[in-house]
Amino acid sequence: MPVAQPRNRRRIPCSACPLRDCGAFRELDDTELAFVEEFKSGEFQIEAGTVLLEEDNDSPHLYTIMDGWGFRHKALEDGRRQILNYALPGDLVGLQSAMFHKMEHSVEALTDMTLCVFERKRFFELYTDHSELAFDITWLAAREERMVDDHLLNVGRRSAQERIGYIILHLYDRLERIGKARKGELAMPLTQQHLADTLGLSLVHTNRSLNALIKSGLISWENNVCVINDRDKLVDMTHYEGADPRTLRPLI
Amino acid sequence: MPVAQPRNRRRIPCSACPLRDCGAFRELDDTELAFVEEFKSGEFQIEAGTVLLEEDNDSPHLYTIMDGWGFRHKALEDGRRQILNYALPGDLVGLQSAMFHKMEHSVEALTDMTLCVFERKRFFELYTDHSELAFDITWLAAREERMVDDHLLNVGRRSAQERIGYIILHLYDRLERIGKARKGELAMPLTQQHLADTLGLSLVHTNRSLNALIKSGLISWENNVCVINDRDKLVDMTHYEGADPRTLRPLI
DNA sequence: CGTTCAATTGAGAGCGATCAAGTTTAGTGG
């Protein structure tokens, strides 16, 4: 699959962005909103499986996810792959190539995705003209790092079942915060291979551990829908510590 | 060990900072240097073992490491600990508390350290008055995330011996870049317990794997000095991919 | 010369990997 090239599409004004209504994002003032609106160079839709950004490449674009799931990953030469994190609506992807002029990981669409496109060559304007937004970018970078920190603890120090429980809680909370999940139910586009590559486990062992977790009753997982049946016990079992759900985050 | 509180000490002007001469950092112009000089509220020395920043706390300070090693880590309630990354001279620590008003990990001194102290409450001035420096902060945040990405791949997908080889190459390259290591030789303040907690392994297995690696001849490790005897073979064996050694990074 | 911390070694168990079939589900084209 070749790396996707953005083409312009119909365009939703940032002031009418459907994401802004879910209560998870901080309000932008008029000048900020006008800047983002003008900074945004278009929209872009890609299909599940498309490679959005590729390791070692230098992308001229940054993206904010309006809809759909992606994942960041990197691989060893012999094919062993590690998924680093998932990219969900409201997340910014491609910041690395804006900083280093080179991607150190790939980003692939897990579902069909709708993206807002920004030009890297105009990225620095944001720093000169809108210090609040510049601060927001740093905030987002720090948030991403915090999530990877948590995943590293997960992979390094939790058992297989704990890892699975943890990642389910993590994804659920992120999606619930933006109104894409509720009542403990979560549409899960992941295959078990994705899970395995996220958790540093083999496919076979992931399958067995997941089924053991299901049999224990704490969660269900059928037809790509995952249900958290007993959140308290799952939190306890996995030693999960979610982020403060009240903090507002920036959306650019 | 209580969390360290900064006290002022004798003070090296930023323009005469010994770190700036090693050729790894980008040059600041006069106004930037003047700002950093004035932003810096003091210096601070701590002993090995001191906790500099503690998980869940909100620190009023940020630090740049002038000398010594620290490490970032977080732990599960039952004591299992994961070291997330090492903090070396030139690195900024405490950005998380500046962003989130709360640390999600701890930072501990591995050796005696000398730190430059900055006040978080003045941090935003950097964004309003010096967009280049603001960009630099984001750059540093992205760099830190990239390192954690690499560590996650390491812990998730490499074998024990590969993990050890990888982390040695990683630390060596970072230190060589700032003139703190050369000729394949590296002063290593880590205990095997630190190594184990970095690599997601048990202490016993770390010991056996390290000794196997030493026996293979690729490295030596005696009296806290680690020597890379055959870099090419070690790079090959670990599938190591270092960062571009020519890129200059910011120093704030 | 105890004390303490780090490194080492042995033994046994088990978690998770690998190899190898199957089975179920989903997608495609006739």
Added chain:
DNA sequence: CCACTAAACTTGATCGCTCTCAATTGAACG
């Protein structure tokens, strides 16, 4: 709507890497 195909999921069996428990050795220090 059914046959065909590919992808995803399961299951069994076996291997071995890594963990845990338990001692012991070595080095540093007052």
